[in-house]
Amino acid sequence: MTREQVPRAVSEILDDRPVRWAPGELLRGDFDGRERTLEIFMAGATEQRRLLRALRERRAELAEAAGGSIVFVFHTPAESIRLYAPFVAQFEAFTGGPSRTPVPVRVDVDLAELVATSGALLQGELDDELPLALRTDLRAA
Amino acid sequence: VVLAASGSNNAFFSGQITVSGEALVVASGVTLYGNNSYSSELVSVSGTNSAIIGPGTIDGRGDLISGTPRLIQAKSITNFVVYDVRLKYRYRGDRASGQADVVLDAAAAVEKLLAEGERTDAISPGVPRTISSQRSRRALMGPVVQLDAKARENLEAARVLLPDDDAGRWEYHPNASASRAYYAAYQAVAHVAQGEQVAFTSDKNYYRHDSLPGDALAWHILDVDRKEDLEWLQGLRVKADYLADHVDLEEASQAAEVAEQLVAELLGPEART
Numbered sequence: 001m002t003r004e005q006v007p008r009a010v011s012e013i014l015d016d017r018p019v020r021w022a023p024g025e026l027l028r029g030d031f032d033g034r035e036r037t038l039e040i041f042m043a044g045a046t047e048q049r050r051l052l053r054a055l056r057e058r059r060a061e062l063a064e065a066a067g068g069s070i071v072f073v074f075h076t077p078a079e080s081i082r083l084y085a086p087f088v089a090q091f092e093a094f095t096g097g098p099s100r101t102p103v104p105v106r107v108d109v110d111l112a113e114l115v116a117t118s119g120a121l122l123q124g125e126l127d128d129e130l131p132l133a134l135r136t137d138l139r140a141a
Numbered sequence: 142v143v144l145a146a147s148g149s150n151n152a153f154f155s156g157q158i159t160v161s162g163e164a165l166v167v168a169s170g171v172t173l174y175g176n177n178s179y180s181s182e183l184v185s186v187s188g189t190n191s192a193i194i195g196p197g198t199i200d201g202r203g204d205l206i207s208g209t210p211r212l213i214q215a216k217s218i219t220n221f222v223v224y225d226v227r228l229k230y231r232y233r234g235d236r237a238s239g240q241a242d243v244v245l246d247a248a249a250a251v252e253k254l255l256a257e258g259e260r261t262d263a264i265s266p267g268v269p270r271t272i273s274s275q276r277s278r279r280a281l282m283g284p285v286v287q288l289d290a291k292a293r294e295n296l297e298a299a300r301v302l303l304p305d306d307d308a309g310r311w312e313y314h315p316n317a318s319a320s321r322a323y324y325a326a327y328q329a330v331a332h333v334a335q336g337e338q339v340a341f342t343s344d345k346n347y348y349r350h351d352s353l354p355g356d357a358l359a360w361h362i363l364d365v366d367r368k369e370d371l372e373w374l375q376g377l378r379v380k381a382d383y384l385a386d387h388v389d390l391e392e393a394s395q396a397a398e399v400a401e402q403l404v405a406e407l408l409g410p411e412a413r414t
Contacts, residue, residue: 073379
């Protein structure tokens with residue numbers, strides 16, 4: 001396995017959650033393992049430790065490919081959509097979407113304002129750029 | 142007491158000196174000479190936190206005095222430090238073989254003690270001529286951080302940054318709480334590692350954060366579940382401090398619980414007031 005293959009390998013173990021190496025531009029400050037920080041998206045607070053344990057059997061292989069100990073950062077579904085929706089959408093479009101059971105996501109948006117400012121969004125013009133979970137939530141709302 | 146030079150006056154001539162709970166500093170270029178009046182030892186040391194510090198010289202002038210007095214004798218001492226001092230005795234040759242000139246009891250921490258006596262047994266057995274002691278250096282610099290106390294303080298900080306109905310506390314700061322929870326766990330592990338004399342993994346005197354969970358597993362400080370808990374706390378702390386995310390309350394509350402378990406297992410249950 002190469003370093004570039006690590007995110008996909010982790011994603012497959014974790015029910016196709018979006019995964020990537022943290023872009024250096026998004027990390028403010030320096031810390032040990034900065035260059036080996038792996039982001040895992042759509043991971044609820046109560047399932048993050050379980051997900052980490054699910055990687056246990058592959059950890060040595062992953063660390064070797066990464067070039068050292070990996071720092072695992074989990075993003076909650078709410079923050080994944082609030083802050084990282086374009087990446088999540090891109091990842092899911094590339095992989096064909098999640099195999100995991102969708103989790104309910106609470107997104108704090110003013111729908112009236114969203115409709116007013118992004119009418120085209122709800123009419124489907126940009127549907128393909130949004131993650132499935134968000135599309136579903138907006139339609140349901 | 143500092144013996145310092147004044148111009149070309151750089152020597153002190155003295156009978157017996159008693160050092161008890163204080164430091165005798167012989168400054169650079171200065172020599173403290175024993176006169177011919179001391180009969181048991183030139184420098185008698187006792188008490189707590191006494192020290193003899195160089196880089197000057199103590200010269201017993203054994204060639205001048207009669208009898209067989211010692212140069213330094215330290216008894217009933219606690220945390221006695223000898224640092225970077227040069228010792229001379231200069232024998233006349235009438236001293237009984239095997240009797241040391243410098244006698245230090247086990248509580249002495251000797252960083253650097255250079256003896257220039259003409260005999261090889263000038264310093265009591267077990268005290269080589271030049272000794273390097275980390276403990277002595279630390280004693281001179283001041284105390285080292287108590288990581289166990291810091292761990293407990295950070296754990297308490299993690300708690301008070303979360304809401305508590307019973308305490309009537311409604312405001313909360315989950316990013317800061319998660320960060321403190323991680324440091325509580327990190328410091329608890331580091332405390333145990335230090336207690337087991339495990340060398341730092343960074344040349345900057347700390348255990349590297351990214352490798353500590355795996356290292357602690359290898360050192361048998363953590364089992365694999367706790368190792369992964371520490372990794373999870375570490376990732377949460379990175380998110381809290383270096384990324385745009387807001388750690389949510391559920392994550393922060395869980396982090397405080399995990400850190401509390403880890404600290405209790407490593408340091409023992411805390412004494413609650």
